[in-house]
Amino acid sequence: MQTQKKIFYTFMLVIVIPTILFFSLILKISTRLVEKRTVSASELVVKESVKRIDTLLNNYNRISMQIYYNQNIIDYLDKISRKEVDIKNKPTIIAEILDSMVNSDKYLMTAALKAQDFLIMRGTKFYNIEDYFNTNKDKYTGIPGRAFWLTSRRMKTGLGDDTFYFGMMRLIRKDNNTIGELVFLLRQEFFDDVYAGSLPDNSGNDYILSQDGMIISASDKNKIGLKINDLNFNSVLTGEMGEYGYIPIKNKSYVIFARSKESGWYFIRELEAKSISDTIAQLRISFIILIACFCSFLILLLYFFSKGISRPINTLAECIHKIGPKNLDIPAPPSDNYAPDEIVKLHKYLYEMSLRIEQLIDEVARTERLKTEAELKALRNHISPHFIYNTLDTIKWMAIINKQENIQKMVCAMDKLMRYASDYKKNLITLDEEIDLTREYLLIQQMRYSDINLIISIPKKMKEFLINKFILQTIVENSIIHGFKNYKNTGTIIIKASVQNAVLTITVSDNGRGFDIDGLRNEDRPHTGLYSVEQRLKLNYGDEFGINVCSRPGKGTAVTVKLPVLE
Template sequence: MKRLKLLSWRRWRLQTKLIFLYIPLIVFPTMLGFYFFTSAYNTSNRNTATTYSQSVIQYMSEKIDSQLSHYETVSRQIFDDPELQQLLTQAPKTQYEIMNHKNQLNNRLDILVTTSDRKYIRAIVFLTPIGHYVYGEEADYKDQQPEFLSTISNNGGSVEWFPPLQFQSISKTFTAFRLARSIRNFDLKEIGKMYMVIDAKLLQDIFNESKLSKEAAIQIISENDSHKQIIVSNNKPEFGQGRKPIIIENALIHNEWSLAASLPLDELYTTISKMTQLAVLITLICIAMALLATYFIVIDVILPIKKLMQNMRLGIKGRNPSSLIKFRGAREIIELNDTYISLMYEIYNLIGEVVKNQAKKREAEIKLLQNQISPHFLYNTLNSIRWMALIQKQDNIKEMVDSLTKLLSYSIRNTDELVTIGEEIDVLKDYAKIQKVRYQDFIFATEIEEGLESVYTLKFLIQPLIENALLHGLSSINWTGIIHLKVRRDSDVLLIQVMDNGIGMDEDTLENLQSNLKQKSGMRESKHIGLTNIHERVRLHFGERFGIKISSEYKKGTSVNLYLPLISTIEERDFSYENGNDR
């Protein structure tokens, strides 16, 4: 299992994967492409060479047949010439007559045999009962062999070709064919035999004139009784040798001869071998380029990724963002690293702010506990005053003391920060009763959306808003003041509105107050301390999304909107309300 894990693809390093992928992707297509290319190239060249060679061999066969037919025609002209037949039947007696007779034969043959024919005709020999006549080069043509003579006689005047033999003249040895036939008179009686000695150089010249490869081996083959005999060749002994040579054979018209050629393809395979070497070289170059590309990818991608991972590990350990390193590499990775460092700075700053806010919150809780000492003393004192009012039958004083006692009791007995909206409004009503002693001409009205009485909020959060409306809104007017408290839902937010019809604020005062609410706590002015404290308290508990918004119009009144989260149970008080859009 451990070995399988080591071989697992996901456990491999990126550079190993790149090398593992690059080499097959380069080598295999290159080798396959080269294989198919060379195969197609080999087949195409072989087919082209075969087609071309067949056409050349066909042309050579036709030319050889044409030449042989021409010499048969020449022999036919000699055979049919009556003057020549007459000369052959004469029997000269004296030496002079013999010389004259020979000259007459030569003159007649000069007419029948053209100069171009005499290029390859070495001699024309006549064998008669009277004598032996040679026109051309004198040599031992081996014409006294019984088999040779009987073959001519038995052929009935038709042409007979004899295979080439080597003959010895006075000056040299040469190879030649013999074309023979019997000479007959008009009564078809044989008066002699004639044969033409044709130099084998005729076929050699035809071979040499062909446009086949210099390495091609060409032969004329005779088949007798299933036995093949080479009549003549171009002296290339390696017929049929080499790597898969092309062998072409074409039958001639004469004497059951055939023309055969063997074309070695060594040059073609030499070219393929060179192409193979070139392909291997190209493959090695491609592999080197792939490794070089892998190296640059390692430098530009893999190493920066490792450094980015190192930064992330340092960030997880809580290191100061200033200790995180910057590096060079691919642009995208650099941007990712810069973004990560910026994010770590944001987290670092947010943690600092959270620590500060927690410290402020703790300080406020300590102050609240300290301030609870005074309400205990006041509560006992007010209880004594209440009993004195009862004894003196001062009911208005009793009601005022009862309301104040409820306020103090509410602040003492409920030590939890969160209270229900219903409890908070009951306390506000007692507070309004107390304030009506001083500000007699005002109305306090409440409007609560159904189901919101049980929603939780911070204790004593609304009372400063009512007090602010009395002191700054209704204290200086000469008409009946109204404070309208409205609690409703606004999407997923609890909205508490405190509206009055008091003196209001001019634009400069309103703008100054709104600007003061937006400032950080240490930078705010000392004016409107009640509103700013509420705003700060809400944001400390519930986040930047919540707080106070104020609208006002001079001599028409002021509206304070307090945005709070909807808290249905005490367990929700520690929930983070930072999600959502800021108002």
Template sequence: MMKKIVNFVLHLLNAYNDLKIKYKLIAIISIIMLVCLLFTIVGFQYAFKSYDEQIYRKSSQVLIMSSNQIEDELKNIEELSFNILKDNTLQTNLMKSKEEITNYEQYQIESEIWEKLTSYIGNEKYIQSIYLFDQYGREYRAGRDNSEKIDKYKSKLFKKSIAGDGSNVWVSFEDSSNLIYSTRQIKAYKNLSFELLATLVIEVNLDEIVKELPREWDGQEGGIIISNSERPFYLENSILNYEQLIFPIKNSQGYLIKKEKGRTFFITYSKSPYADWTYWNIIPFGAMFAKVTAMKYIVIIIFLLLYSGAIFLAIKFSKHITNPIEKLVSSMKSVQKGDFNIPESIKSNEYNFHNEVGILHNNFYMMIDRINELIKENYEKQLLIKDTEFKALQSQINPHFLYNTLESINWLAKINNQQKISNMVESLGYLLRNAISIKEDVITVREELEIVKHYVTIQKFRFEDRLNFEIEINEQEMDCIVPKLVVQPLVENSINYALETMIECCQIKVMVKKVKNDLHIIVEDNGIGMDKDRLENVMKGEYKSKGNGIGLKNIESRIKFVFGQEYGLTVESKLNVGTKVILVIPYRMRWEYA
């Protein structure tokens, strides 16, 4: 099971990773909004639960106050019945009614009893009528007109009073939901005979009592219901089917929510030990929760509006990101296929802004423009190279002709025993071949010194004894590598700037030696040297040399290009003392470089 869940989560993650950016943004916003909605719902549920408890406590307090007020009034009536029970006038007249008396005496008894009962009923506004029934069935009444329900339930009231054995008993009937009856037996207490004199019945109007109760929800439909262990016997408003109000009550107090006739009601109940009654306070659910329900709908509407707005903004925002990226991807696919011609309208107008997407567009199109320039430049260079190769092929005739001519002069000099001319011609031919050859840029020190020797051979014919040239090198340095034609220009510079300016003999010395892991090639002369300013201009490449030779700056650039920036040359010179040029290159053999 756990494996299936993991696989499902991985599948969702893979599906999410494959989504486009705008759909990912919509999914993220939807998840965030749903999480917020979930927390809102949980918070509302907690708040509603707390609100229910607050309402229950308030309703319970009101219900208890109402039940206490009802019971206080009923206890007053119960006390009134006890006062009637022990009233001397009533006791005396009821005792007389048992004797043989005349009609006039009976009339007097009835009048006195009526007056007494009327005095009692006059102090209680909730009592409708007071009845006394003696042993002979005679009825003594005070209050309103005779109630038909008394005649109907007289026998039941007598039975209840007998069961009470002198104590007060409260009796209710199904068809008299607004009336309740207090009944008890009246016994003679004179001489402690406790002889039954009459049955007392007090008819009480519960509606009048309930009207005086405090209301929790003024102006709202609701009401009080009172039930005993058998059934509800008082219903203030017929908003519920009271026959279904017999619920299994586990606690003495509580609340419940009940639906009846398509409506929902909030019901609190409280069980009273007095007469074993249960009081019910019924309030329409809408009366209490109208604002809460409205708030629920408002929150839902606000959430839907926010969600719609967030999705709209997400789509709008994502288009500003994804549309340029999709255009960029389309352009990249075109470039991938070899089409580097991007319309100028796309490159310059549509996404000319300075955020990340705009920078990406600008850099990409700048790259395409640069690639186009490089392609064009490379194409032109290739044409130039082809043209140069063709011209070089054509020019092969001239060097061959020159070599052949020099060879003829050499043989002619040898035939005529002109050894000096022969040596000069051979050295010149060697120099020309090495200068024109482009096969190798890096040669051995041995090969470089051979070029220098041939160059010096030609110069010796010119300067004779004025040039004293010397090479100092060990055999192990002969196979080290050096860029081609870096030593010969230095010797040429010594001849041009030292030897030509001197009358006496010029000493030019080439030394090659190993220093740690480097190879130092030193060209030293005893010429007139240079002052500090001229030396600085020479090192900067600002000093104009004689002819079109290779300058020191060019030699240093070649060394750095071949071996790295840490290598190069330095010049040491003192006026009227001489000049020393030191080339520093890595100590490498030919096979190591290859």
């Protein structure tokens, strides 16, 4: 039961708790994403709406050019200003142009042209059109020649309607003198059609404001014509926040705005934070339900999973507990369909292990006996070299006494070779020591092959590098036995060395009989000495190191040794 609890609590700690933390993090990220996307969507709506407004207002600006650049009308208005014509004789071209303007656009209700006491108005008749001119005169007179867009104002028509209209005024000038005024009055439905998107869940307000805070249009029609008093809009209207952007009002709303380049108006969307928080609350509830269902499923799954693991483990623990010094019997693993395969395998392996333990006990005892015998044999082998050294020393002194210098030299060389060969603790020697060993070996062979010369061409610095014992001696021995046997000419062995990229390359070449490389490869047992050197180098340093043999019958042999630079 304790095992099941540990497994259950461990999985709870490793899986369930991190899962809850992960879902919490996802919820937090999703909350910020919902907020960001809601604001971004409104920013796109505001920018697109302002773009549509500018496009349409610019179109009315182009329409007004029909009057502004008509020379006949300009001349007529100029004569009116100098009182050279009777205003009762109005030219029909003015009425025709104004009629075409009104009839070609569904929002344009009235087009009027005024010059002193002269006024011609086409479209819907307004009683207070003169007041409209006079009220806004101080605003548009400061920008002669340019279109000036006026805020919304309640206007009375000849049909008795009393509703809000907004307008455009433009001064008609000649020779830097104002000779007339052109005005367009447009319906409020203009703004309803330019909105690029509605408010999410109708929570908040859309405004189109002039720079002085007058509401030109709004989603709440009751606010049209009023002046906004919200302090949060002041920084927008004064231009401190730039042409477009948004201002988060803590725990209240988001003010998203963009400025119309054509009119200077601001499209402002006040998005209530409550609408975003409601969406986030719904998202949070959905996540909590999902986490609760998922965690409940995980807990049930972990319970049955831990139970399925703990039961066979407990059975296995009881079997192990029975093992003792005098009891190595373990029952065969039971056939439990619910136990994991790994536990069944573990029980099976433990059962097989118990069968092997007794065999291993016998093998250990036999190994100990063999080890004892090996130690005795090593002791005897250690005594034998000392006997040989003492015998060689006796022969050397007998040669000295009898003045046999050749025998003396051979014995000294043999003694030196035997001492190096028997020193098992020292596997690496300097290249200089290896050359001395080779010379000692050649000294012995020269007693038989007197016409063999050894040439050493190795820089002094390289002689301090370390190499394995009897590498060069073995290759030189191979040259003498296989290269100079029954050879009638003078034999020469040359040893060279070089270093490149931390690799020591030693070449041992001779002018002996040579041999067929292909024939050497086909032999069942190639040259034992060269094969031994190859294996020693590869075992010590890897397959990239070793020897390379190059030989041709009658042309001699060259053996190249590659090994790492060791100092």
